[in-house]
Amino acid sequence: MEPHETDRHTAVIRTEREVVTIVTDSPTPTKASPASLAHARPRPGAPAASAQPAQPSAGSVGQAPVTPQHVTGAQSLVLSLEAMGVDTVFGIPGGAILPAYDPLMDSTSVRHILVRHEQGAGHAAEGYAAATGRVGVCMATSGPGATNLVTPIADAYMDSVPIVAITGQVPSGSIGTDAFQEADIRGITMPITKHNYLVTNPDEIPRAIAEAFHLAGTGRPGPVLVDISKDALVGQTTFSWPPQIDLPGYRPVARPHGKQIREAARLMAAAERPIFYIGGGVIRARAADQLRALVELTQIPLVTTLMARGAVPDNHPLHLGMPGMHGSVAAVTGLQKSDLIIALGARFDDRVTGQLSTFAPHAKVIHADIDPAEISKNRVADVPIVGEPRGDLCRRRRAAPDVGRAVRGVLPPQLMDQLRGPGHDGLLGAGRDGCQGRRAAPHRVGH
Numbered sequence: 001m002e003p004h005e006t007d008r009h010t011a012v013i014r015t016e017r018e019v020v021t022i023v024t025d026s027p028t029p030t031k032a033s034p035a036s037l038a039h040a041r042p043r044p045g046a047p048a049a050s051a052q053p054a055q056p057s058a059g060s061v062g063q064a065p066v067t068p069q070h071v072t073g074a075q076s077l078v079l080s081l082e083a084m085g086v087d088t089v090f091g092i093p094g095g096a097i098l099p100a101y102d103p104l105m106d107s108t109s110v111r112h113i114l115v116r117h118e119q120g121a122g123h124a125a126e127g128y129a130a131a132t133g134r135v136g137v138c139m140a141t142s143g144p145g146a147t148n149l150v151t152p153i154a155d156a157y158m159d160s161v162p163i164v165a166i167t168g169q170v171p172s173g174s175i176g177t178d179a180f181q182e183a184d185i186r187g188i189t190m191p192i193t194k195h196n197y198l199v200t201n202p203d204e205i206p207r208a209i210a211e212a213f214h215l216a217g218t219g220r221p222g223p224v225l226v227d228i229s230k231d232a233l234v235g236q237t238t239f240s241w242p243p244q245i246d247l248p249g250y251r252p253v254a255r256p257h258g259k260q261i262r263e264a265a266r267l268m269a270a271a272e273r274p275i276f277y278i279g280g281g282v283i284r285a286r287a288a289d290q291l292r293a294l295v296e297l298t299q300i301p302l303v304t305t306l307m308a309r310g311a312v313p314d315n316h317p318l319h320l321g322m323p324g325m326h327g328s329v330a331a332v333t334g335l336q337k338s339d340l341i342i343a344l345g346a347r348f349d350d351r352v353t354g355q356l357s358t359f360a361p362h363a364k365v366i367h368a369d370i371d372p373a374e375i376s377k378n379r380v381a382d383v384p385i386v387g388e389p390r391g392d393l394c395r396r397r398r399a400a401p402d403v404g405r406a407v408r409g410v411l412p413p414q415l416m417d418q419l420r421g422p423g424h425d426g427l428l429g430a431g432r433d434g435c436q437g438r439r440a441a442p443h444r445v446g447h
Contacts, residue, residue, distance in 0.1 A: 011131045025037050039070065054198030073175040073202030073232045076137070076239040078103040078110065080209040082239045086110050086137055088128060088440050089166075090121040094141025098152065099233040113440055122152025124440070125163045129156075133286065135216045136163040142170055143181030146227070147188065151224045153191040159307065160284050160371075162221035164212045165189075172200035172229040189225050196225035202237035207354040210243050219252025220371040221284060256368065256387030264342070264366045271340035271364075273299045277352075280307025281345015281369060285388050286313070291344070303331040305346060324352035335360050343367045348378040 005139045071079065077100050081089070090113050093101045104112055115121045117346045118140040125136030133249055140146050170179045175198075186198045196217050204230065212224040235260040268274055282291055288311045295302055303323040304311055312319050321328030323335055326419070335341065335352075341363045353359040356378060367374075367381035370388040375381050 001425050002377075010372045018306050019265060039207045066241040068237070068238045070101075071237060071239045072099070073205055073228070073235050073237055074099040075123065076202060076205045076237050077209065077228065077233065078107055080206045080241070080243075081137065082107060082109050082320070083206075084209065084213050086132075088113060089137045089139055090115055090124040090128070090440075091166075092116075092118055092121065092141070093378060094144065094168065096142035096170060096230045097139060097145070097228075097233075098141070098168070099167075099230065100139070100166075100168070112139075119151055120149035121442075122149045122163070122165065123154070125165075126152055126156050126159075126161045128441050129161050129163055129433060134162075135213050137163070137166065139165060139166045140232075141168045143183045146182075146185040147183055147186075149225075150188060150192070153189055153225065156223040157192040157194075159280060160221045161223070162216040163223045164209075164216050165223060165225045167225065168228045168233070169198065169227045173231070173422030175200075175229065186227050189223075192223070194220075194222040197227060199226060199228045200232050202232045202235040205232065205237070205246060205411045206239060206243035207246045210245055211247065214245070214247070215250065219250075219254070220369075224279040224392075252370070253372070254370070254388050256385045260383055260385045264368075264385060267340055267358075267366060267383060268298065268300070268342065271338075273335050273338045274298075274340040274342060275338040276300055276302035277335065277341050277343040277346050278302055278304045278308045278311055279344065279346025280305065281388075282308055282311045283345075285370070287343065287388075292316075300342070301334055303327070303334060305352060309346070325354065327350070335363075338363045341365050341380075343369075345369060347374045353378065 001157075021081070059269045064425070066079075075145075085111060089104065091097075092115060101112075104110060113124070115124060118138075121138040121140060128134075128137070129136035138149065146169075149165050149167070153163075153165055155161070167185055169175065169185070170182045174182065176359040177420040186196050189196055195212075197212065199205055199208050208226050208228075210338070213224050216222060216224045219402070258300055268398040276291075276295060278291065282288065291311055295312060295316075299318065301320050302312060303320050306322060306326075309322065319411060320334045321332040334357070338360055340364055341360055344355050346366070347369070348356075359379070366381055366383040366385065367376070367379070368387065368388070369375050369384035372386045375384045376387065
């Protein structure tokens with residue numbers, strides 16, 4: 001459902017349990033001087049504004065209210081990024097997005113890291129998000145610049161990585177005319193984003209950015225694209241913060257139902273050959289410590305997918321290895337012979353199950369996932385649990401292996417718990433860009 005506005009100075013965020021309303025004052029807009037714009041940004045060395053986490057709190061849209069200022073759309077974009085606590089943007093300048101680069105270079109709190117290819121910007125943003133737990137940001141120009149972001153956007157979508165991709169677009173009057181370097185990037189990325197925007201009015205930039213970060217970082221994390229026409233970037237607007245937000249169709253569930261938890265516990269107590277099937281959702285939820293405590297309490301063996309490696313050390317006595325076509329005999333046999341599979345943050349993909357009709361034919365299934373669309377999508381769950389465990393990562397993840405090498409087991413198993421690379425749509429060569437994003441992160445998880 002498309003977000004829509006409420007009244008002019010009210011921001012509304014609906015959560016699972018409450019409605020949070022933010023009302024701002026409306027003084028007479030004033031012409032912004034360069035000095036006033038500088039004061040709107042954090043001073044070097046000053047405490048950072050409230051940063052936007054990968055799972056931001058409901059209703060959080062950044063800094064305290066800002067007095068309305070007359071600025072360009074490009075300045076409004078950068079001020080919005082600053083208000084969201086963004087400290088790093090990966091990208092390459094180009095014609096349609098070029099107006100955003102002057103105020104971006106003037107920013108004292110947002111740094112731009114130049115990459116060699118737009119695809120690298122997307123993978124670097126993924127690496128940044130994985131290292132910090134915050135929303136990664138990448139930027140590209142229209143047409144081929146935007147389409148070069150498709151692969152990292154698709155990878156972020158399948159691997160649940162929160163990123164916001166900002167792209168320039170040809171002037172709004174030229175959209176649909178096959179203008180030079182025009183591409184319908186919104187239509188192209190519709191199936192591989194949580195949501196995306198085409199902004200042709202500079203007044204809408206703050207709202208689109210605030211909503212994009214909220215959508216990217218809440219519920220099941222993922223990519224959101226904001227496509228901004230060139231005339232919206234160069235046009236005049238009045239910037240104020242926080243913007244108007246109303247997302248009535250977006251209410252992600254974060255807390256599982258107690259009845260389902262009790263039923264899962266009953267099945268686990270009655271099972272003779274239970275096994276934990278752990279996916280990347282446990283890593284994204286920062287729930288490794290809780291998982292280890294549960295495994296050691298129940299003494300139930302486990303298998304971890306490629307994206308969950310490191311949630312429990314490979315040398316743990318209950319760890320059977322990685323399941324599926326590139327997995328260990330013990331892990332595959334453990335799943336096939338089980339009478340209960342407890343799937344946490346996993347999606348029963350084909351690399352693990354092979355032919356679904358013959359996968360663990362005698363097992364009941366407890367399936368817990370933040371995304372209700374994943375539950376019973378491939379394998380029917382006897383006990384569905386929608387929700388997210390929370391916890392802290394217990395180890396550092398600085399490196400990002402390429403998919404081919406990691407999947408084929410070339411890397412030593414004892415190092416895999418420290419590595420995290422692209423899963424579903426990562427390509428050979430993406431590891432370098434992911435490492436760049438991780439190294440650029442000023443506040444890496446585990447530091």
